[in-house]
Amino acid sequence: MRIIGCGNRERSDDGAGVLVAERLREWGLEAETLTGEALALIEAWSGAHDVIVVDAVATGSPVGTVQVWEARPYLLPGRSSTSTHGFGVAEAIELARTLDRLPQRLRVYGIEGRQFELGSDVSPEVKRAVEEVARQIAVQAGKCRS
Amino acid sequence: MSGKPSRTIRVDTLARVEGEGALHITLAGDRVTDVKLKIYEPPRFFEAFLRGRHFSEAPDITARICGICPIAYQMSAVHAMERALGIQIDPAVRLLRRLFYCGEWIESHTLHVFMLHAPDFLGYQDVIAMAGDHRAVVERALRLKKIGNRIVSLLGGREIHPISAAVGGFYKTPTKYQLRELVNDLEWALQVSLETVRWTAGLEFPDFEQDYEFVALRHPDEYPFNEGRLVSNRGLDIDAAEYEDHFVELHVKHSNSLHSVVRGRGSYLVGPLARFNLNFPQLPEVAQEAALQAGLRPPVKNPFRSIVVRAVELVFACVEALRVIREYEPPAVPRVEAPNRAGVGQAVTEAPRGLLYHRYALDVKGLIVAAKIVPPTSQNQKRIEDDLRDYAARLAAWPLEEATWKCEQAVRNYDPCISCATHFLKLVVEREETDGA
Numbered sequence: 188m189r190i191i192g193c194g195n196r197e198r199s200d201d202g203a204g205v206l207v208a209e210r211l212r213e214w215g216l217e218a219e220t221l222t223g224e225a226l227a228l229i230e231a232w233s234g235a236h237d238v239i240v241v242d243a244v245a246t247g248s249p250v251g252t253v254q255v256w257e258a259r260p261y262l263l264p265g266r267s268s269t270s271t272h273g274f275g276v277a278e279a280i281e282l283a284r285t286l287d288r289l290p291q292r293l294r295v296y297g298i299e300g301r302q303f304e305l306g307s308d309v310s311p312e313v314k315r316a317v318e319e320v321a322r323q324i325a326v327q328a329g330k331c332r333s
Numbered sequence: 334m335s336g337k338p339s340r341t342i343r344v345d346t347l348a349r350v351e352g353e354g355a356l357h358i359t360l361a362g363d364r365v366t367d368v369k370l371k372i373y374e375p376p377r378f379f380e381a382f383l384r385g386r387h388f389s390e391a392p393d394i395t396a397r398i399c400g401i402c403p404i405a406y407q408m409s410a411v412h413a414m415e416r417a418l419g420i421q422i423d424p425a426v427r428l429l430r431r432l433f434y435c436g437e438w439i440e441s442h443t444l445h446v447f448m449l450h451a452p453d454f455l456g457y458q459d460v461i462a463m464a465g466d467h468r469a470v471v472e473r474a475l476r477l478k479k480i481g482n483r484i485v486s487l488l489g490g491r492e493i494h495p496i497s498a499a500v501g502g503f504y505k506t507p508t509k510y511q512l513r514e515l516v517n518d519l520e521w522a523l524q525v526s527l528e529t530v531r532w533t534a535g536l537e538f539p540d541f542e543q544d545y546e547f548v549a550l551r552h553p554d555e556y557p558f559n560e561g562r563l564v565s566n567r568g569l570d571i572d573a574a575e576y577e578d579h580f581v582e583l584h585v586k587h588s589n590s591l592h593s594v595v596r597g598r599g600s601y602l603v604g605p606l607a608r609f610n611l612n613f614p615q616l617p618e619v620a621q622e623a624a625l626q627a628g629l630r631p632p633v634k635n636p637f638r639s640i641v642v643r644a645v646e647l648v649f650a651c652v653e654a655l656r657v658i659r660e661y662e663p664p665a666v667p668r669v670e671a672p673n674r675a676g677v678g679q680a681v682t683e684a685p686r687g688l689l690y691h692r693y694a695l696d697v698k699g700l701i702v703a704a705k706i707v708p709p710t711s712q713n714q715k716r717i718e719d720d721l722r723d724y725a726a727r728l729a730a731w732p733l734e735e736a737t738w739k740c741e742q743a744v745r746n747y748d749p750c751i752s753c754a755t756h757f758l759k760l761v762v763e764r765e766e767t768d769g770a
Contacts (some may be wrong), residue, residue: 197397222400226444278461285464287469304561305378 188327189235189290190216193223193242200250200300200313204241207296210321216328226277229288238290239324242276243313244297251299251312253320258293274277296320349540357587357745358721365728368718370585372743383704388414388695389671392498394692395706401444401750404437405483405684407498408559409691409706414500416574417678417695418671426502426662427559428657432512433498434558434683436484437652439522442643442650443481445748446529450640453742454536462759470532475526477542477647480518487511502668512658520660523651527623529644534627536641539725539739542634545716547607548594550683556615556649557608557709559682564611565601566632573681576690582707592711603687605642606633606748620648636746637722643748665742673699684709686748710749717747 192208194201208218221227223242232238258280268278276295283289298316302308309317348669359367379398383391391410396403408430415422447470448460457463464471490497497504546568552561563579564570571579580589595601608629624630624645633642658687679692687709694703724743728736 195397195400224366224400224444226448226475227482230482231480278459281461282464282471285461286468286475 188237188239189232190218190239190324191228191231191241192218192220192330193228193240195222196221196307197305199302199304199306199308200298201243201303202307202309202312203243203298203300203313203317204296206309206314206317207236207241207298207321207324210317211328213326214231214321214325216325223275223279225275225282228308229286231236232290232293235290236292239296240276240293240328241296241320241324243300244305245300245303246297248299249312250301250310253316254297254299256295256297258295259289259291262292269271285318296324356721356740358740360727360729363726365672365722365726368721368725370714370718378584380704380706381737383693383701385644386701388418388673388693388701389500391693391701391704392500396498398706399707399750400442402437402684402686402689403680404433404489404498405689406683406706407736408434408488409680409684409689410498411498411694412559412680412682413678413691414671414691414695415678416680417633417676418500418699419676420501420669420671421666422502422669425506426663426668428661429503430507431555431558431573432484432654432656432657432661433488435650435657436488438646438650438685439481439654440478440485441481441748442647442723443474443478445685446533446643446647447471447477450643450742450745450750451533453738453745454538454640460747477522477525480515480522483518484538487515499668501671502583502664502666503744504667506663506667509661512661514639516658519651519655523648523655525617526644526647526651527619528625529647530623530641533641533644534629538635538637539724540635541637541727543636543720543723545606545634546598546601547610548595548601548603548688548712549611550681551611552615554615554738556612556617556653556763557683559680563681563688565595567595567598569595573679573690576707577680577692577705580690580707580712582711589661591707591711592715593707594715597708599710600719602636602716603709603712604685605639605646605687606636607687608683609633609642609645616645616649617652619652621647623648636743639746671699673697686710686713686750688712708750710747713747713749717749721748 190211194203194204196202196205205220208220211218219231221231298313300313302309354568355758357369381396392407395406395410398406452460455463546565548565550557550561551564562570563573579596580593581596582593587594596720610633613631625639629641675695675697677694681690682686689709690707692705693701696702701719720741720743725740730740
């Protein structure tokens, strides 16, 4: 299983995916961190069969809500990613689908954020969601220590 | 005034720029009455964040400003610090820094040329739609960008927010063998870049030229990355230390970002067109020939042709990377010591999008007491508005949807990295038209 946390730690709740990856590393799991830029993301999951991408999202749900999408069979809801770049996670998935570069299984964990301004303050609800998502992923990887 | 009803054109989100922005254009008939590029976020966060930090932290902190051009931020920071501290770097480190920059240009230009800008010219909503019909082109772009990533990862220690560049050199330098492993990929990249020049030259460009003041670094022997005089086609020829004597930043009501202008003159253009027009003789022969065959002869004044110029700069980056790898001998030490001392240092380097200016003032403990950062997109912002003021007027009679798309494309000519200048810029293009036209 390949785990990729996307986001920017300098953008408040946008760092949620990166925080999940950092927590998993503390537990001894391998997890990459990326900005969420599409081409780097496609490259990062190249050759993997089972991939989990974690990113902050803004869908209008309550802050800290965790949603999981199975990307291979389903289209992601449009523009759900809060990537600071115009070409982010959702675009990476759709471009990879067109180019037959999607992993056999790709799950996207979206953590609803509230604030995306410059700064390192993460909303308490997002912090709780980060712990929950990290625990869920660790359980699946058979390495939960909590 | 002539009894014509008004019409409004809105584009709520400008896609395919790095970040999100808002653009508001108001037209009365065929007359543009207002153009506002809006940026919402306070841009000075990092300058404040840097104050009180040790100079050695600046390269890593500023690299986090942008995920697309972290090397440029690191390079402007290390050069400014080295000037403040009076440090001379090893020639091998200088070479490696040029290679580092090649990697970033390859990554950034590939992303913009193929993924963000080409769909405009080919009539696709985005690269996902384009990939269905132009699969081989997009596959090539993926491989090309990966080669840029390899260079950045090798020299930076990791792909994003690289951490190896330091004031005085690198924390760790590569071996000759590690660099030679890049050669096959770079030779492939060079051929693909040449092909990309031909491919982009065959696109259709609007007939649109402006009388720009182009501003770029100029070095007597090299196409510019990190060093040189700051020059323009209107007689500017200064050292980086004089930057703030000649360029001023103005607050504008509609934006939290600052607009840069040449003192006493107005807007100016930084980036690929400026570099190309001011440094054509310094391009390697193969890049010059490719440009001339593509119909590019300086001065290129059509901003839409910047996609071809970026492809020419891809050729240059590949040739330059191969040269550096051929000539590289590891330095005796990866970095020279940088003792604490008080001083002021300014540096300008060429980010993929254009000039990136840094100034730092340090106290005797080497702590930052003042920092100033002027990103390329801030410098181009007024110029983008000026382009649109002219361009949008020509589109007054066009159907709403097409005119809007054309305006978005005109913004993308500048590859604006709005997440550098600020973040979350919603691009909204609005047009009001009078009736009876």
